[in-house]
């Protein structure tokens with residue numbers, strides 16, 4: 527192994543050891559050793575939480591010992607801390623630190639578990655619907671609106687549909703359509719027509735059909751979710767369109783076919799949307815409705831336009847996907863490429879790992895329902 531990589535490994539598997547060192551110095555001493563001052567302050571603050579007297583000395587002692595045993599990294603401990611400090615009740619922060627330090631899972635799994643626990647303990651204040659106005663900065667002001675996902679997404683679709691100049695960044699392109707709408711131009715909000723795809727498993731569909739829809743949540747390709755009951759209401763109101771589309775997915779081969787559709791190209795697009803309701807690139811959250819159809823094996827290399835070779839990708843990730851694979855020398859380092867692995871669309875990193883998107887709506891797509 528490269529010695530630099532070895533040194534990095536040594537550091538990352540000794541988070542507690544490193545913080546013990548930090549505890550003996552002031553951040554200004556550490557800054558003299560070349561650690562940037564704001565970083566040094568973070569480290570000494572974290573060190574004092576871990577090693578100074580607290581409200582749960584036994585849990586503290588045991589957790590620190592376990593973290594050292596498990597060789598947890600500095601990044602891991604900082605992530606634990608970011609979530610634990612949100613809990614203010616006596617003893618609650620240390621209980622969460624202990625849970626997260628003992629948690630077996632990837633960094634991402636621990637993080638999403640931590641968010642869930644903080645929410646349960648009431649540490650994160652829930653967003654409240656409303657319109658908020660900012661003060662003047664450099665002659666500009668900001669307005670932000672928080673409301674149900676349905677209302678905001680309908681507004682977003684209305685504005686998207688009125689964009690004239692597609693070359694501007696999205697936020698700039700949405701501005702004029704917004705003012706047109708406010709000033710009474712156009713015909714008001716677009717009533718959503720669900721050519722947006724809804725992914726639902728057979729078992730859930732059976733539940734919804736016999737009226738037990740309240741505990742079923744389905745995800746839509748515009749990035750929102752609705753309950754089974756809302757789904758039935760939308761069907762009754764005719765906003766699901768006059769045809770119902772049925773996608774057939776095989777657990778390992780991926781999408782197989784879509785029934786009841788008019789155009790081949792349309793049909794393939796719809797099927798790809800049902801599979802990945804958001805761009806499947808890790809951590810991306812662009813909903814499938816705003817994505818492009820991407821050939822997993824590039825057309826120019828003989829890839830076919832058939833369901834299992836297609837996926838949705840947002841404009842940006844479609845652009846950075848490395849269509850040529852390792853066969854080509856290139857100027858920029860490769861970001862990796864999309865591949866289908868055991869039926870599911872994954873990012874194949876330059877280092878050879880297969881990584882999926884863990885975004886919540888992404889994990890509710892068709893291939894995760896079977």
Ligand SMILES: [Zn+2]
Nearest residue numbers: 805810840843
């Ligand atoms: Zn993307």
